[in-house]
Amino acid sequence: MRCLPGSSALLALLALLAVGAAPAQYDYRLAPQALGNGAYVFVGALEHFTRANGGNIVNTGYIDTPAGAIVIDSGPSRLYGEQQRALIERRSGRPVARVYITHAHPDHFFGDQAYAGVPVYALPATREAIAANGDALADNLYRLVGDAMRGTQAVAPGLPAGAGRVEVGGRALQLIALAGHTDADLAVFDERSATLYAGDLVFHRRTPSTPNADLARWLAALDRLEMIPYKTLVPGHGPVLQGPEAIRETRDYLHWLDAMLREAAARGVDLPELAELPVPARFGDFAVLRAELSRSAAHLYPALETQALRRLAPDVRE
Amino acid sequence: MRCRAWLLAAAWVAPALAAPPDDPLRSPAWPYMAERYFAGQTVRFDAAVRVLMAGAAEDPLAVPVHVDADALADVREILVFADLNPITTILRYEPSELARPAIGFRFKVQQATPLRAAVRTGDGVWHLGGAWLDASGGGCTTPSQASGSGLWKDRFGEIDARLWPRADGWRRLRLQLIHPMDTGLAGGIPAFYLETLDLRDADGRTLAHLQTFEPVAENPLLSFDLGGRGVVSIRGRDTQANRFAGTVAP
Structure with a gap:
């Protein structure tokens, strides 16, 4: 913009007014829930992305060590990451030691920008997916969440996470490399507190989401998680719990979803008609059930319905 | 005298027809849609x-x-359009008496828009249903996958299909034609899409006639509910006069 002579004072005044009128930045009001033995979780809302929740629909967490905290997932926005980091460092009195990103979905990694200078780890396929799709995911989240996303850009985790046992500040973690919810899903097991951070391989009282899911691999991943001697399980979405209920619940739902879609495809049901099919009462109180079912149909049904068709013989083509 | 009465009647009726009913979807484009598709005709949100x-x-x-x-009797035509798509008309479906007035399809969306189905009954009245669709956009100006892969050259024109009996006595036909359905809105790629599809039964009776337009999704996947007897024959033609044909056995 070209300024007219004499207008600079006016512009300066306008700029001052703009600063004065700028809305307060979104406050996520993060409050860690203690899980015992230095393990913590930040529990998000059981909702879809909205302007009101600022995208905080996710569980993130941290594990305190004498060398600084280990953070698991950085949340849905730059602001979330900044507020998460400030809160953790204030409480632990030390800089964060490292961050693990469980998978390449936008509610789990968009806080990475707040961790400049901190090693951020993810499975190789997660790093690739964020590098490839991060900008498109950001565009969509700006559209859904709005102002809380201000200043957020996708930053792919800088370091590859390897499966196996690692020690940080004298604390042993087991990194479990799985897949099924996405192409690469990292679960983190903290041995001392016996806490399993399951990422989005496990949902609890919240309908599983499937935009990049492979249901067979996901079910196999659940079998593997079930063998871990955890006491406390932190699902990617939903309340923290003790015991196997959330893994069983996720498996039950995925089995039902798979069978329901296959059966419908074999009957010639059109995709939008799936919304009218009955859902078992045991899933009735899952959060965002109908919305996620509709999305899952869009993700998983096209492959099944085209498989149900038959190629018309070439001799009948003109 | 008689003629004058008619003129008077016409003058009285014309303004009533000219004002379309208020749009329950509150679309900014509704007045234009009403003028474009239904000028001088009776429209009812239903x-x-x-x-x-x-x-x-x-x-x-x-x-x-x-x-x-x-739920409507004597349906002659189903027109589907999206108010805010760069190309609004998606399809026109004419089911015969040997077809249930229902159709399934996929379409490309450019931005959030109302999607409407206008159903014309034998009395000439258009019955409108529809809903808003939220979209992050870009569907119409993105090149088809086929333009990038070249795979369609091997399978172009092939039809996959299947016919299922339904509990209500109709027969569900689902078919997919391999076709890029280029809109002409992506740079350097001219419009190239399926234009018509005709369905007949074993006795040669017309079951349904369909006109499709640019916004129908690549490799159109369509669902119909048909009557008739025996096999269903499919005949299609695109904008470059390619012809497609196939027969589906029950």
Whole structure:
């Protein structure tokens, strides 16, 4: 913009007014829930992305060590990451030691920008997916969440996470490399507190989401998680719990979803008609059930319905 | 005298027809849509026209929609359009008496828009149903996958299909034609799409006639509910006069 002579004072005044009128930045009001033995979780809302929740629909967490905290997932926005980091460092009195990103979905990694200078780890396929799709995911989240996303850009985790046992500040973690919810899903097991951070391989009282899911691999991943001697399980979405209920619940739902879609495809049901099919009462109180079912149909049904068709013989083509 | 009475009647009726009813979807483009598609005709928003569609487009290149107007008698035509798409007309479906007035399809969406099904009954009245679709956009100006892969050259024109019996006595036909369905809105790629599809039964009776337009998704996947007897023959033609044909056995 070209300024007219004499207008600079006016512009300066306008700029001052703009600063004065700028809305307060979104406050996520993060409050860690203690899980015992230095393990913590930040529990998000059981909702879809909205302007009101600022995208905080996710569980993130941290594990305190004498060398600084280990953070698991950085949340849905730059602001979330900044507020998460400030809160953790204030409480632990030390800089964060490292961050693990469980998978390449936008509610789990968009806080990475707040961790400049901190090693951020993810499975190789997660790093690739964020590098490839991060900008498109950001565009969509700006559209859904709005102002809380201000200043957020996708930053792919800088370091590859390897499966196996690692020690940080004298604390042993087991990194479990799985897949099924996405192409690469990292679960983190903290041995001392016996806490399993399951990422989005496990949902609890919240309908599983499937935009990049492979249901067979996901079910196999659940079998593997079930063998871990955890006491406390932190699902990617939903309340923290003790015991196997959330893994069983996720498996039950995925089995039902798979069978329901296959059966419908074999009957010639059109995709939008799936919304009218009955859902078992045991899933009735899952959060965002109908919305996620509709999305899952869009993700998983096209492959099944085209498989149900038959190629018309070439001799009948003109 | 008689002629004058007619003129008077026409003068009285004309303004009533000219004002379309208020749009329950409150679309900014409704007055233009009403003028474009229904000028001089009677339009009624009618809950009997069911449009099944998710509220948000998971994939803007292929938004699944199922229109069902079975609650209306004597349906002659189903016109489907999206107010805010750069090309608004998606399809015109003419089911014969040997077809249920319902159709399933996928379409490309460019931005959030109302999606409407206008159903014309034998008395000439248009019955409108529809819903808003939220979309992150870009479906119409993105090149078809086929333009990038070249794979379609090997399978172009092939039809996959299947016919299922339904509990209500109709027969569900689902078919997919391999076709790029280029809109002409992506740079350097001219419009190239399926234009017509005709369905007949074993006795050669017409079951349905369909006109499709640019916004129909690549490799159109269509669902019909048909009557008739025996095999269903499919005959199609695109904008470059390629002809497609196939026969589906029950």
